Amino acid sequence: xxxxxxxxxxxxxxxxxxxxxxxxxxxxxxxxxxxxxxxxxxxxxxxxxxxxxxxxxxxxxxxxxxxxxxxxxxxxxxxxxxxxxxxxxxxxxxxxxxxxxxxxxxxxxxxxxxxxxxxxxxxxxxxxxxxxxxxxxxxxxxxxxxxxxxxxxxxxxxxxxxxxxxxxxxxxxxxxxxxxxxxxxxxxxxxxxxxxxxxxxxxxxxxxxxxxxxxxxxxxxxxxxxxxxxxxxxxxxxxxxxxxxxxx
Amino acid sequence: xxxxxxxxxxxxxxxxxxxxxxxxxxxxxxxxxxxxxxxxxxxxxxxxxxxxxxxxxxxxxxxxxxxxxxxxxxxxxxxxxxxxxxxxxxxxxxxxxxxxxxxxxxxxxxxxxxxxxxxxxxxxxxxxxxxxxxxxxxxxxxxxxxxxxxxxxxxxxxxxxxxxxxxxxxxxxxxxxxxxxxxxxxxxxxxxxxxxxxxxxxxx
Amino acid sequence: xxxxxxxxxxxxxxxxxxxxxxxxxxxxxxxxxxxxxxxxxxxxxxxxxxxxxxxxxxxxxxxxxxxxxxxxxxxxxxxxxxxxxxxxxxxxxxxxxxxxxxxxxxxxxxxxxxxxxxxxxxxxxxxxxxxxxxxxxxxxxxxxxxxxxxxxxxxxxxxxxxxxxxxxxxxxxxxxxxxxxxxxxxxxxxxxxxxxxxxxxxxxxxxxxxxxxxxxxxxxxxxxxxxxxxx
Numbered sequence: 006x007x008x009x010x011x012x013x014x015x016x017x018x019x020x021x022x023x024x025x026x027x028x029x030x031x032x033x034x035x036x037x038x039x040x041x042x043x044x045x046x047x048x049x050x051x052x053x054x055x056x057x058x059x060x061x062x063x064x065x066x067x068x069x070x071x072x073x074x075x076x077x078x079x080x081x082x083x084x085x086x087x088x089x090x091x092x093x094x095x096x097x098x099x100x101x102x103x104x105x106x107x108x109x110x111x112x113x114x115x116x117x118x119x120x121x122x123x124x125x126x127x128x129x130x131x132x133x134x135x136x137x138x139x140x141x142x143x144x145x146x147x148x149x150x151x152x153x154x155x156x157x158x159x160x161x162x163x164x165x166x167x168x169x170x171x172x173x174x175x176x177x178x179x180x181x182x183x184x185x186x187x188x189x190x191x192x193x194x195x196x197x198x199x200x201x202x203x204x205x206x207x208x209x210x211x212x213x214x215x216x217x218x219x220x221x222x223x224x225x226x227x228x229x230x231x232x233x234x235x236x237x238x239x240x241x242x243x244x245x246x247x248x249x250x251x252x253x
Numbered sequence: 254x255x256x257x258x259x260x261x262x263x264x265x266x267x268x269x270x271x272x273x274x275x276x277x278x279x280x281x282x283x284x285x286x287x288x289x290x291x292x293x294x295x296x297x298x299x300x301x302x303x304x305x306x307x308x309x310x311x312x313x314x315x316x317x318x319x320x321x322x323x324x325x326x327x328x329x330x331x332x333x334x335x336x337x338x339x340x341x342x343x344x345x346x347x348x349x350x351x352x353x354x355x356x357x358x359x360x361x362x363x364x365x366x367x368x369x370x371x372x373x374x375x376x377x378x379x380x381x382x383x384x385x386x387x388x389x390x391x392x393x394x395x396x397x398x399x400x401x402x403x404x405x406x407x408x409x410x411x412x413x414x415x416x417x418x419x420x421x422x423x424x425x426x427x428x429x430x431x432x433x434x435x436x437x438x439x440x441x442x443x444x445x446x447x448x449x450x451x452x453x454x455x456x457x
Numbered sequence: 458x459x460x461x462x463x464x465x466x467x468x469x470x471x472x473x474x475x476x477x478x479x480x481x482x483x484x485x486x487x488x489x490x491x492x493x494x495x496x497x498x499x500x501x502x503x504x505x506x507x508x509x510x511x512x513x514x515x516x517x518x519x520x521x522x523x524x525x526x527x528x529x530x531x532x533x534x535x536x537x538x539x540x541x542x543x544x545x546x547x548x549x550x551x552x553x554x555x556x557x558x559x560x561x562x563x564x565x566x567x568x569x570x571x572x573x574x575x576x577x578x579x580x581x582x583x584x585x586x587x588x589x590x591x592x593x594x595x596x597x598x599x600x601x602x603x604x605x606x607x608x609x610x611x612x613x614x615x616x617x618x619x620x621x622x623x624x625x626x627x628x629x630x631x632x633x634x635x636x637x638x639x640x641x642x643x644x645x646x647x648x649x650x651x652x653x654x655x656x657x658x659x660x661x662x663x664x665x666x667x668x669x670x671x672x673x674x675x676x677x678x679x680x681x682x683x684x685x686x687x688x
Binding site: 336355 | 465472473480485545548551554688
Binding site: 147183 | 631674
């Protein structure tokens, strides 16, 4: 097992085998998204309260879920990189941050678009989920800004790893405090907890979208990590040999 | 027998540049390790890496046979570090600065006034450090070493800013420290005349 | 004064660094006073912007003062490790058998004593200008007392991560502000709740618990960050 992990974590080996993984994640992921989009738009029944507007959850919910997931992946791999000094792990953290920020942005944008017909405003501070997502976006910005400010890659890896871990401790606390904060004035929420169970025809496309987004996210992440590895190892012999051999 | 301080196969990068590869040395009580080389040859980086302030790309420095990376408190309890920036607060007086040292490392209990007199800075005791010249500040850094009771002195360019007497003083003090069973690693680009067991490493 | 305490160890390290930094602050009182003036001025900006209506000022007072306090803390954080980094003192602290986390805690302690505590002390004066009732001011001081402890501790991590970087100040705010949101939320909202005549125990417990939590991890994170930044 250890040997397998070590071999996988060696940059040249990872670089060679990643394309296969990317294919195996991207193809089913895109198929699921295609099904989810079709079923979400045309098969799922209209919501009796929200009409067609609710259909944006098919993008909003997976994005929001991935924005959290990406932060977790970032923090865990940064921690692994810091403790066990695995270079590939730092590359994963570096690659996860911009993706996470994009999904956070997507969640915020779709939440805001959804909010317009529901609340009549583009932004509703009373919704704890949107507020949490906004703070999440700031956390990503801070992480990427710190990385950008440090020239030396190894140093940037370690410093940003400390920040990611401190952030990971704080994320649940931020969520909790935002919940508490908004509970004080009973703002409108989109999904009520303990509300009526979702109709199966609504739920299945949503599950398909969540899974599809996750798989595509995995593929995008591996692609980014692969590029990151190539950049970081640009002066090593294996990269030179590979380029001379005409490989990619 | 393992040496008190040893290193095997050290490799150090600064940014993209490899400073050295496969460097090894050993140091025992009474010995001086002298690092020589031109400007930019990596003396300071090597000193900082031995002090554990930057990381080697490969290889470990061992203190009493154990890597210092994983035994920092053991190693740091036996080291005092002198470098270009003296590591004192310019707003505090000489005595206030040296008093803070006692919170950082074990002290020999040597009399402060005797040490300051020997270094010829006893008149400056009550002055804030910013009013001292660069050479005088170096002498205060030497006082830090004399007041501590640790065996290993790490000195990066100890002769900078010092006059002739000052340079002679550094050599005398180091010779004395070695004769009492101390150890010293020194990076210098001047000629050094220090009695005792000297090993030289030339960095290219 | 405390010469019998000359043994090397954790407590001596924490207190030694804290005492040295307090002595330095004593010799340069501007470093303490500037953030305080900043606090007072930011707090004064809001009445000018909002208008002199007493109801509005009373309503927004807790929030304004908390935001001003948060910004004033940020202002003082930037220099926390800067001089130690520049004059080589940080090297000396790193090459010492005393755990770096203890020394970092000592520095944070002195930072809180010279920037957090003064804010708590002057806050009643600023509160008067917002026509804050006496009882509410008491709660404001308690929340500031608990909250600034967390802010000093969290801020020390950010200060350690950004020390020696060119875009230090702006970057520090970007790193610390999102992490400081819970403190702001609970601090300001608790005072607003008191003003509205509601219960406050929950908010105070949270602030106290958060201070304990940050105390348990911040010194170690700061130490790790300092080691990395000083490379």
